[in-house]
Amino acid sequence: MALHNRVSRKELKERILQDNTPRTTLSFYCYFKIEDPQQFRNNLYRIFSELNVLGRIYIAHEGINAQISVPSAYFNQFKTTLYQSDQALNNLRLNIAVDDDGKSFYVLDIKVRNKIVADGIEDPAFNMANKGKYADAKKFNDLAADSETIIIDMRNHYEFEVGHFENAIEIPSDTFREQLPMAVEMMEQHKDKNIIMYCTGGIRCEKASAYMLHRGFKNVFHLEGGIINYVNKVKESGLANKFHGKNFVFDQRLGERVTNEIIAKCHQCGKPADTHVNCVNDACHLLFIQCEECAKEFEGCCSYDCKEFIHLPEDQQKEQRSGIDLGRNVFNKAKSRLGNLSIKS
Structure with a gap:
């Protein structure tokens, strides 16, 4: 076959x-x-x-x-x-x-691939076997109840934007490989505190916990199974849910509804919204948040320029797309790209 x-x-x-x-x-x-x-x-x-x-x-x-x-x-x-x-x-x-x-x-x-998670770690002494302690849903809630516990979100900004845990700290970077040294630097004064790291399904925060231990931190935990497993477990066990909003996922759904709260805003008009879309312009495909009203106004595009582009004759679109990486903005992580969206007056 x-x-x-x-x-x-x-x-x-x-x-x-x-x-x-x-x-x-x-x-x-x-x-x-x-x-x-x-x-x-x-x-x-x-x-x-x-x-x-x-x-x-x-x-x-x-x-x-x-x-x-x-x-x-x-x-x-x-x-x-x-x-x-x-x-x-x-x-x-x-x-x-x-x-x-x-x-x-x-x-x-x-x-x-070279790695299942691109981490930028080149130190041969780094060992994934020396990782943080698992925190299941109950342990996470117990630790989170302590005001001295630090909760770190190891996801990208567009994931954090639509949903996150209470009191979670965002690491403001564009890639996981950038987040790791930034997390160490941001937490340098808290090496003896309880630190919980989390991500979508557990893979990034598990590696992050190992890296933190490698850099001298003491009490590092990572959420077992990430947000997905946590949400399922709190439902099964009747525990309080500390996650608010939507869990971003990297597939056609682009998100799992966890709570009915909408904590993000439309990138085009600023109204409450948390629906991620990719611009329908095949020469763009920027990932952004768009409300239903703006979806109609912009016909699924991220800007008036893209809206105008999709109405060009197909041969002109192909000519202007020539040489462009059509998927360059799918899951785009750079916040600066969002500043180029057309805002309705």
């Missing part, structure tokens, strides 16, 4: 939108040594293709990072197959999506 997709993404997306098969969206990761990432990737592609798994998976010598959807009828078979694929993955925690429409992914992409 082919070890990569051969059907156009446009066709695949249309197929999944028309398919009513119930699907379960989930994510998982594991830091463990993979001797031959390419072989591991190929074996996984064969297994997952047979189960009609869709999604995005990264493989590296340091482990695996996956966000996928599985036909619900195959979920138990998928879980068994995954657990049996490698001893390190046996009984691995699977983070089930909080708010799922089954349309999160439409293609299976499995890629080999």
